[in-house]
Amino acid sequence: MSDLHTARHRLMNARRIAVLTGAGISKPSGIPTFRDAAGLWQDFDLEEYATPSAYARNPQKVWEWYAWRYKNVLQAQPNPAHALLVELEHSLGEGFLLVTQNVDGLHRRAGSQRVVNLHGDITRGRCERCGQRFPLPAPQDFTPPPPCPACGAPGRPDVVWFGELLPEGAFERALEAFTACEVALVIGTSGEVEPAASLGRLARHSGAYLIEINPEATPLSPLADCSLRMGAVEGLQALMARPPG
Template sequence: QERLAGARRVAVLTGAGISKPSGIPTFRDAAGLWKDFDLEEYATPGAYARNPQKVWEWYAWRYQNVMQAQPNRAHALLAALEKRVGEGFLLVTQNVDGLHRRAGSSQLVELHGNLARGRCEGCGQRFSLPDPAEFVPPPYCPGCGGRGRPDVVWFGEMLPLGAFEQAEQAFVQAEVALVIGTSAEVEPAASLGRLARLSGAYLIEINPDPTPLSSWADCILRMGAVEGMEALMAGLN
């Protein structure tokens, strides 16, 4: 708490674990998102090329689910931490559910995209999807009229241009780095915590389970995202 209270440069990385209390399943646990779905059929460029309608219907279902979910206390506390720290704060998320922005976070990098957007296959324009109740996939670009694909990063694809570079810079410059609810196994995001620690940051991990990052951390809170953020923020008011 003392380290965080005085820090003017804070970088945060979140994974699926922060959205689990909002009812969004993680990828790796027993009830995870991929338990009943083959990622090769839904989350690769090849899958989309073979059957774009099948892929879109699955993403439309996910989009509807995340829009029914609400940000939880951990999302809200990170938005409050951003206001406290100011310009030296950056939140980097691997999640595509949009809950951080809905909770009030604005200094935000969504490494893997956002389920609530489409991206034109022709001109590349990103655009918001209609309300889930009215959305019939596929969407079409408001600019050129071309078909849109989900604006998410599929397995085997590059991250959005400049996204990781912005994240990397924030973690290199951070006084405190906070990693919450991520397995620390998906690269390149998994490297951010280690990079911060090697650059001199005080590294905090919030995760109920050990991860490959745990041996690097200065402080480990073995609890869920909500409980961990509440414990971390309790003395900062």
């Protein structure tokens, strides 16, 4: 029995599945990844745009950059990989959890409901005073910084910057799903950013069948029961293909 055939069988028969996605799943939607040759950080210094100190120095500069990214994200559309994960969620219900490192909101726009956003959501603001999260206005109506709808204080981007803690409870929920799942599916992530990178390892060590979909080998690859050297769309289509007949 081939690795792919075994992986399909395990996925089809699992009652508890945990999924981790990274930038690779959004690349077919036209959103650049962080690490490849045309990646987002090739032209921008993260110290100038994605740290608390950068925001403290020049909040307007940081907001203008995030407003530009927000507009680009809303122009992108979910791709077939997002849709296939929605299908998988529908088949499992409460036995499914999707954990994403992405901030683009494409999983929810595709229809995913059981989603943990480890690194926040670029389509929302977060109040600097009271902490309330709120959706940003449509790009054509948006002049940063957005006021908090509850107290009127300025809002910051609702994303996790380098050096910040994850949203309260987010990693705990992810950890619970990955240590209890029967199948762990890791898609389009470098396997280098902690603590998300540890989820696949923890699932494997807890007895889960581990499937990785990534065009390139990652630190997780030696542990994977099945590694598909494909993009997210091709890999999920191969994994979830219906048997003939």
